[in-house]
Amino acid sequence: MIYADTSFIASVYAPDVNTPAARDFIETHQPRLPISFLHWPELAKAFWTSHPESAENLWAWVQEDLAGRKKLYPVELPADVVARRATGLIINFCPRWKKLRSLDAQHVATAVEGGFTNFVSFDTRSFQRLLATTQKLKVWPPLTAAETLHLK
Amino acid sequence: MTLLQTRVDDQTARKFERAARQRGESTYAYLQRVVKAAAAAAEPEDWSRHWEKLESLNLKPAAKSLAELRAEAGER
Numbered sequence: 557m558i559y560a561d562t563s564f565i566a567s568v569y570a571p572d573v574n575t576p577a578a579r580d581f582i583e584t585h586q587p588r589l590p591i592s593f594l595h596w597p598e599l600a601k602a603f604w605t606s607h608p609e610s611a612e613n614l615w616a617w618v619q620e621d622l623a624g625r626k627k628l629y630p631v632e633l634p635a636d637v638v639a640r641r642a643t644g645l646i647i648n649f650c651p652r653w654k655k656l657r658s659l660d661a662q663h664v665a666t667a668v669e670g671g672f673t674n675f676v677s678f679d680t681r682s683f684q685r686l687l688a689t690t691q692k693l694k695v696w697p698p699l700t701a702a703e704t705l706h707l708k
Numbered sequence: 709m710t711l712l713q714t715r716v717d718d719q720t721a722r723k724f725e726r727a728a729r730q731r732g733e734s735t736y737a738y739l740q741r742v743v744k745a746a747a748a749a750a751e752p753e754d755w756s757r758h759w760e761k762l763e764s765l766n767l768k769p770a771a772k773s774l775a776e777l778r779a780e781a782g783e784r
Contacts, residue, residue, distance in 0.1 A: 563774040571762065572770040582755050598774065605777055606770030613765070624752025657778075679775035 558587045559667035559693075561677035561684065562595045565628075566602035569614050574678040577697065581676065590631035591622055592638075592666050594659065631670050641665035645687060653683040653706065660684035667693055 567574040568582065568589075581587075599618065603611035621627040642658065642665035650656050660679075664687045667675050675688035676696045685695045686706055699707075716724070728738035772780070 563778075566774045568758075569762070570770060571767050572773045574773055575762075575769065579759055582758070586755055601777065602770075602774045606772065607767055610765060610767055617761075621753060626752045626754040627758070678773060679778065681775050681779045 557670075557672045558585065558589065558674040558676055559663075559670065559672035560587070560589045561663050561675070561679060562598035562602070563678040564676045565589060565591070565595060565618075566599060566606075567678060569599075569618055570603055570607050570610075572606065577678070581696065588626065589628050590670065590672070591618075591628050592631045592633065592670075593635060594638075594662055594666060598659075631666065633666060633669050637669055638662055638665045641669050645691075649683070649687060649690070653686070656683040656687065660687060664688050664691055664693070667691070 563574070564578055564581075566572070567578040600611075600615070603614045607614060618628065622630060639662070642661040645661040645665060646656065646658060649661075660682050663677075663684060664675070667688065668691050673694060674696060675685070675693040677685050677688070678697070679685065680700050680703060683706065685699060686703055688695050689699065689707065724739070725735050728735045731738060733741070
């Protein structure tokens with residue numbers, strides 16, 4: 557089961573530098589991607605910042621695909637459960653990675669609580685993918701050399 | 709026992725019959741209408757035509773990825 561961070565889903569619906577890699581992944585794995593309450597504000601930000609003239613169409617496209625359930629589907633986890641797990645992750649990992657964002661912890665917490673095995677994200681600038689690794693999630697694309705250094 | 713009851717559980721059949729009555733239709737007329745509407749509905753899209761559709765939008769690739777936008781905003 558694959559959990560995709562918003563950075564991946566944004567690249568799938570609105571072209572950016574990562575879209576070719578996202579396409580390869582989709583064509584190889586044909587995943588059904590979960591959408592949680594965490595994705596909506598970030599997708600809105602991505603669409604309305606990068607493609608403001610087409611944002612409404614992109615938004616409607618995501619909604620349509622979510623309703624169809626073949627490409628996207630809603631993952632319905634209680635927000636409290638996700639928040640509690642994320643809090644635990646922050647307490648455990650923030651002393652080590654001071655720039656770990658709470659939103660990243662929430663994405664990883666959602667993946668863990670939802671029973672996902674794979675974590676797909678293009679955000680190599682944060683500690684999100686590292687955190688996912690510590691939770692035994694298989695991260696794609698593989699960790700960069702710079703990210704791996706932080707695991708030591 | 710109606711034909712409908714032979715295909716679905718009793719409670720579902722009774723609810724369906726009630727819904728048909730509420731619309732002033734016979735059970736069979738309502739069933740036919742529902743089935744026709746379902747058959748006519750567009751099939752949800754899978755990934756097969758996704759990239760073709762994305763290309764048809766003629767969007768210029770964004771200058772910044774979401775990860776870059778996150779970093780710039782200094783989101784915590």
